Amino acid sequence: MKQFSLCLLAVCMLALCGCPVLTKNSMDNGSADVPSWLPGKWCELDKDGKTKDCHLLKKGDKKGTLKCYDVDKTTGKAEATARPAILSSVGGKTWLSIYNPEDDMSEEGYYIFELRKVSNSEFLLAGIKEHEIDYEATPAEIIAYLQKNKDNSSIFDPSETTTYRK
Secondary structure: OOHHHHHHHHHHHHHHHHHHHHEEEOOOOOOOOOOOOOOOEEEOOOOOOEEEEEEEEOOOOOOOEEEEEOOOOOOOOOEEEEEEEEEEEEOOEEEEEEOOOOOOOOOOOOEEEEEEEEEEOOEEEEEEHHHHHHEEEEEEEHHHHHHHHOOOOOHHHEEEEEEEOO
């Protein structure tokens, strides 16, 4: 009975908290240049300003591409494998599509965030609400949705806005 209660609690938390939108496709192959300030080690901050997880961003081989390495909390070293990330420009804004491999919690695909520069040492990632864009949406459909909603702040989930600092 205790295990059932824990499973039910986990399902309820996921249903209430949600996740940022996940799509099968990225919106393009990199239509925005990687700005010179973006590569480097970035740490995610919690709501109290304390460091949670860190990531190393390296410029990829093609325009608008990044490699995102998770940094081990204990050693401070970047993991050996990277997740691809793609910078796109839609509606005068910069968007980040970051690849997520399939796991127990979600399907394989791309999480889509608006990248908001605060300074050369700080940026925000604002996640679009879950289910705002269909998982099967084509790149053209994703771009059309973002273009149509470029000034609509209600598409973002406030609980999915994260601050990163160098």
